[in-house]
Amino acid sequence: DARVTQTPRDKVTEMGQEVTMRCQPILGHNTVFWYRQTMMQGLELLAYFRNRAPLDDSGMPKDRFSAEMPDATLATLKIQPSEPRDSAVYFCASAISPGTGVTGELFFGEGSRLTVL
Amino acid sequence: AQKVTQAQTEISVVEKEDVTLDCVYETRDTTYYLFWYKQPPSGELVFLIRRNSFDEQNEISGRYSWNFQKSTSSFNFTITASQVVDSAVYFCALSEKTSYDKVIFGPGTSLSVIP
Numbered sequence: 001d002a003r004v005t006q007t008p009r010d011k012v013t014e015m016g017q018e019v020t021m022r023c024q025p026i027l028g029h030n031t032v033f034w035y036r037q038t039m040m041q042g043l044e045l046l047a048y049f050r051n052r053a054p055l056d057d058s059g060m061p062k063d064r065f066s067a068e069m070p071d072a073t074l075a076t077l078k079i080q081p082s083e084p085r086d087s088a089v090y091f092c093a094s095a096i097s098p099g100t101g102v103t104g105e106l107f108f109g110e111g112s113r114l115t116v117l
Numbered sequence: 118a119q120k121v122t123q124a125q126t127e128i129s130v131v132e133k134e135d136v137t138l139d140c141v142y143e144t145r146d147t148t149y150y151l152f153w154y155k156q157p158p159s160g161e162l163v164f165l166i167r168r169n170s171f172d173e174q175n176e177i178s179g180r181y182s183w184n185f186q187k188s189t190s191s192f193n194f195t196i197t198a199s200q201v202v203d204s205a206v207y208f209c210a211l212s213e214k215t216s217y218d219k220v221i222f223g224p225g226t227s228l229s230v231i232p
Binding site: 055056104106 | 152154160161162164167208210218219220221222223224225
């Protein structure tokens with residue numbers, strides 16, 4: 001079964017530490033999304049890429065968050081320095097898109113649960 | 118700008134009752150795509166359906182049905198004869214042609230089916 005793989009599944013860290021979350025999209029998928037889920041804000045789109053190029057990262061706090069796709073098989077989301085308000089579940093999703101709207105299914109990973117103490 | 122509203126935050130029904138989850142969207146595009154996802158207590162997001170803006174036919178899949186009405190910008194989801202396993206958070210989502218693949222989710226509706 002093709003699936004999106006995220007690591008780590010769970011991360012507990014202290015405020016001020018750097019956190020890196022990784023995502024392996026489904027092979028052949030050209031669009032990758034990062035979402036953050038909290039009780040208060042629901043599913044927020046942080047950033048997304050098509051063909052490894054960042055298209056929109058307006059949902060991310062720019063001073064501490066960064067998202068990259070060093071290659072087609074890896075997307076990363078980094079938080080430096082982390083803060084307690086960053087505690088959330090971070091989901092990666094991938095899809096095939098022609099660039100004129102996602103026409104098919106977004107496949108989600110199982111999420112990375114981040115707790116910042 | 119695209120926006121998805123799910124006015125029902127929480128719904129509770131007794132098993133075997135029918136329940137409808139509302140979704141209202143905003144878009145200026147004539148070409149767009151609508152989705153429903155289910156998030157059970159285990160946390161994963163499960164794809165249920167995708168609809169494009171040119172296909173207004175309602176769809177039925179087992180106990181699930183979807184009513185797409187462009188005139189009211191709504192894409193409602195009905196579960197017939199609900200079961201305990203339907204307990205989950207349900208998300209409606211929108212992708213616009215001109216937003217280059219941006220997919221925005223609504224706030225979700227938490228459905229509890231009581232035995």
